[in-house]
Structure formats: structure tokens, C-alpha cells
Amino acid sequence: MRFHGLLLVVACLAFAPLRAELVLRPTRTAPTDLEVSGPFPSGRTNGFLTRDQLLALPPTLATNAMDTAVKSRAVYRGIPLVQLRSLLGLDERADTLFAVCSDGYAKAFEADYLAAFQSLLILEINGGGPETWGKSKLTGLEMSPYYINAADFAPRAGKSVLDLPEDLHFPYGVVRIEFRTAASTVDRLRLPGTASALAKQGRVIAVRDCLACHGHADFGGTMSGRPWLLLKTWSSNTNYFRRYVVKPKSIQPTSRMPGFTHYDPAVLDALQAYFRELKVGDLPR
Ligand code: HEC
Incomplete structure (x- = not known):
């Protein structure tokens, strides 16, 4: 093939x-x-x-x-x-x-x-x-x-x-x-070199699995009406964030977000680490 x-x-x-x-x-x-x-x-x-x-x-x-x-x-x-x-x-x-x-x-x-x-x-x-x-x-x-x-x-x-x-x-x-270009889009979501290895893994997963609905500035999806930085805000609420990602309907019964039921705790740790370590000031508007 x-x-x-x-x-x-x-x-x-x-x-x-x-x-x-x-x-x-x-x-x-x-x-x-x-x-x-x-x-x-x-x-x-x-x-x-x-x-x-x-x-x-x-x-x-x-x-x-x-x-x-x-x-x-x-x-x-x-x-x-x-x-x-x-x-x-x-x-x-x-x-x-x-x-x-x-x-x-x-x-x-x-x-x-x-x-x-x-x-x-x-x-x-x-x-x-x-x-x-x-x-x-x-x-x-x-x-x-x-x-x-x-x-x-x-x-x-x-x-x-x-x-x-x-x-x-x-x-x-x-x-x-x-x-x-990557430079004008996904590269702008990178963390500084000093970020943890876990957070950097989380970034790859977030770009793959979240950006299509949760965009930032003029790139990525608008479908969720919740941009990238709102995910950062929610990432500090461990229980809400993790439950929402795995089983959105358990929080919002009419949710249109697919549940990421295949994520194990290490993946959720990585996603949370990424959004937490992301510095708003480093992001382009
Ligand atoms: C197919 C589209 C889609 C994808 C992919 C997606 N989401 Fe969502 N997300 C939504 C929608 C739509 C909402 C708005 C409320 C609802 O319908 O659940 C939402 C809401 C949320 C919320 C709650 C925000 C709030 O204001 O309460 C969180 C947290 C969240 N998403 C995290 C993520 C993360 C992390 C990923 C990637 C792992 C992701 N989402 C991937 C569509 C998506």
C-alpha cells in the first residue's frame, strides 16, 4: 500500500x-x-x-x-x-x-x-x-x-x-x-526551553488532539467557542479539567466534545503540565 x-x-x-x-x-x-x-x-x-x-x-x-x-x-x-x-x-x-x-x-x-x-x-x-x-x-x-x-x-x-x-x-x-507556516501557527504554542519534558510531550498531544476545536489567535478551530487560553485557565482545576477531557458529558450532558477515554493518567498529567507551564505573555495575540 x-x-x-x-x-x-x-x-x-x-x-x-x-x-x-x-x-x-x-x-x-x-x-x-x-x-x-x-x-x-x-x-x-x-x-x-x-x-x-x-x-x-x-x-x-x-x-x-x-x-x-x-x-x-x-x-x-x-x-x-x-x-x-x-x-x-x-x-x-x-x-x-x-x-x-x-x-x-x-x-x-x-x-x-x-x-x-x-x-x-x-x-x-x-x-x-x-x-x-x-x-x-x-x-x-x-x-x-x-x-x-x-x-x-x-x-x-x-x-x-x-x-x-x-x-x-x-x-x-x-x-x-x-x-x-508552522512559524506563524503551531510553533507559537511552543514552551520555552526551560519547560519540563512532560509539558513538552503535552504540547504535542494538545496540538494533535485539542487545537482543531480550541484555536488560538487566528489559527486552529473555533468550533468549541473556548480558545486555547481558556484551557490554560481550566488546567489549574485538576478535577474539572481531567474529568472534562475524559468524559465531557459527565460535566455537561449536552457536550459536543468527544471524550478522550483512551487517555491514561500520564497523558492527562502531560496535558495539564503543558497548559500550566504555558506563559500567556510568551504567546502571540
Ligand atoms: C471536536 C471538537 C473538540 C475537541 C477535539 C476538543 N474539544 Fe474541548 N470542547 C469542545 C466543545 C464544543 C466544548 C464546549 C462545551 C461542550 O460542548 O462540551 C469544549 C469544552 C472544553 C472544556 C470545558 C471548557 C469550559 O469552559 O467549561 C475543556 C476543559 C476542554 N474542552 C478541553 C479540551 C482538551 C484538553 C482537548 C484536547 C485533549 C479538547 N478539549 C478537545 C470541543 C472539542
């Missing part, structure tokens, strides 16, 4: 220079348009791609033996995000992207993740367009208009933190892709 997917991506990249750069539309023309933002060479910082523009690109196919949202085997037709980035005239300096969903969930794809997992912007699942996708079997949320998954699904060795393997990113209901 790993090798097969790689060959397809290489083939597509080889074609990329022959194609005209994707031309962004200044305004949305249809609900199926994908919004993109980034430091584009034209000087634009934001624009729209139509589904037809994306369908005209050379397709990459990948098979997922068990798609967690579809709850079955799924064959994807899509565009590798690395390729989309270069067709938009950006290079690896735009090393971090955020997939923003209609409900304000915004998943960060960090620098080397895109290439390792060969993340795909999916246009068709099992031959069907978004009108056939329905709702995620995991959360009941609408999967259209765009879905991102991968062509390679194996977590990388050496990326586990406190025995938690890195997670597969598969946001659905994606409406916008932001091409950013």
Missing part, C-alpha cells in the same frame, strides 16, 4: 509542471467551491476553486481498507494536497495547512505529515461525488463538500508520544484550506 500510493503521487507530480497554474476565482460561485487562503504569488491571499477545476486535474486513486467515517472499504479519487499546493504556486515554505470545516473545526496538518500520509483532497468516494456521501458514521456530521484522508494510513514509528500513536487526519465537511 505504501509503495503503491507513492508511485501514484510521483506520477502526478511529474505531470504537474506541464499544467497551467490553478487560477483562483475572487468570489464563491457555488456551495461546492473550495475556498483556499495563503500567500499566493499573484498577491492574492484568498480565493475559490470550483469542483470542475479540481476534477480536471490528473486524479490520484487510493484504497482505504477501512474508512472510519464511511465504516467500510473506500476507494478515493482525489488530489494530493502537496500537489494542490504546488499548483497554487506555493512551495514547502507553506509547510503547515489547516483544513477548516463548516462547523469551525480546523485540523492542522503539520509540515512532514502531508508527504508521509500522502494526504488527499477527496473528490469522489467509491465513484460517487459529495452528493452521495451522506453523513459520517462516526459523528453524524455531513461529509460534503470536501473530505481529506490519505493514500498511506500507517502511523510513523517514532511519532508516538506517551504511547499514543500519531493520529490519521480525516476531516470532512471541509470548506476551506489555509496554507500557513
Whole structure:
């Protein structure tokens, strides 16, 4: 699987220079348009791609033996995000992207993740367009208009933190892709060198598991309505913080936050240490 997917991506990249750069539309023309933002060479910082523009690109196919949202085997037709980035005239300096969903969930794809997992912007699942996708079997949320998954699904060795393997990113209901840099986003959530090793592990977990709903400044998700620094505030209330993370419904019966029931006490210690050691003054506004 790993090798097969790689060959397809290489083939597509080889074609990329022959194609005209994707031309962004200044305004949305249809609900199926994908919004993109980034430091584009034209000087634009934001624009729209139509589904037809994306369908005209050379397709990459990948098979997922068990798609967690579809709850079955799924064959994807899509565009590798690395390729989309270069067709938009950006290079690896735009090393971090955020997939923003209609409900304000915004998943960060960090620098080397895109290439390792060969993340795909999916246009068709099992031959069907978004009108056939329905709702995620995991959360009941609408999967259209765009879905991102991968062509390679194996977590990388050496990326586990406190025995938690890195997670597969598969946001659905994606409406916008932001091409950013680590320096202007996730790196700004780092702790000073003097912070404890536990807190630094906690940071990796927090960026992976919390940032998509609890953003900071102009990056990360807005879905929770509770930004990053509010988590810092709650982290000093050990009982509330830990219970909320593991079983939010035990505190707030109507909670929309997923419970992190698989966290062991060491992971909760690390998360708490991160938020406690984070200094508000060190963070950008
Ligand atoms: C899929 C979205 C989502 C993710 C991921 C998520 N949260 Fe939340 N969180 C929410 C929402 C929504 C709320 C607001 C209240 C509710 O619905 O539970 C919330 C509320 C909270 C609260 C309570 C805040 C308050 O004002 O009472 C804490 C604490 C919290 N989250 C911590 C975390 C931590 C730590 C992580 C990562 C391990 C995390 N959350 C990941 C969606 C999320």
C-alpha cells in the first residue's frame, strides 16, 4: 500500500509542471467551491476553486481498507494536497495547512505529515461525488463538500508520544484550506526551553488532539467557542479539567466534545503540565 500510493503521487507530480497554474476565482460561485487562503504569488491571499477545476486535474486513486467515517472499504479519487499546493504556486515554505470545516473545526496538518500520509483532497468516494456521501458514521456530521484522508494510513514509528500513536487526519465537511507556516501557527504554542519534558510531550498531544476545536489567535478551530487560553485557565482545576477531557458529558450532558477515554493518567498529567507551564505573555495575540 505504501509503495503503491507513492508511485501514484510521483506520477502526478511529474505531470504537474506541464499544467497551467490553478487560477483562483475572487468570489464563491457555488456551495461546492473550495475556498483556499495563503500567500499566493499573484498577491492574492484568498480565493475559490470550483469542483470542475479540481476534477480536471490528473486524479490520484487510493484504497482505504477501512474508512472510519464511511465504516467500510473506500476507494478515493482525489488530489494530493502537496500537489494542490504546488499548483497554487506555493512551495514547502507553506509547510503547515489547516483544513477548516463548516462547523469551525480546523485540523492542522503539520509540515512532514502531508508527504508521509500522502494526504488527499477527496473528490469522489467509491465513484460517487459529495452528493452521495451522506453523513459520517462516526459523528453524524455531513461529509460534503470536501473530505481529506490519505493514500498511506500507517502511523510513523517514532511519532508516538506517551504511547499514543500519531493520529490519521480525516476531516470532512471541509470548506476551506489555509496554507500557513508552522512559524506563524503551531510553533507559537511552543514552551520555552526551560519547560519540563512532560509539558513538552503535552504540547504535542494538545496540538494533535485539542487545537482543531480550541484555536488560538487566528489559527486552529473555533468550533468549541473556548480558545486555547481558556484551557490554560481550566488546567489549574485538576478535577474539572481531567474529568472534562475524559468524559465531557459527565460535566455537561449536552457536550459536543468527544471524550478522550483512551487517555491514561500520564497523558492527562502531560496535558495539564503543558497548559500550566504555558506563559500567556510568551504567546502571540
Ligand atoms: C471536536 C471538537 C473538540 C475537541 C477535539 C476538543 N474539544 Fe474541548 N470542547 C469542545 C466543545 C464544543 C466544548 C464546549 C462545551 C461542550 O460542548 O462540551 C469544549 C469544552 C472544553 C472544556 C470545558 C471548557 C469550559 O469552559 O467549561 C475543556 C476543559 C476542554 N474542552 C478541553 C479540551 C482538551 C484538553 C482537548 C484536547 C485533549 C479538547 N478539549 C478537545 C470541543 C472539542
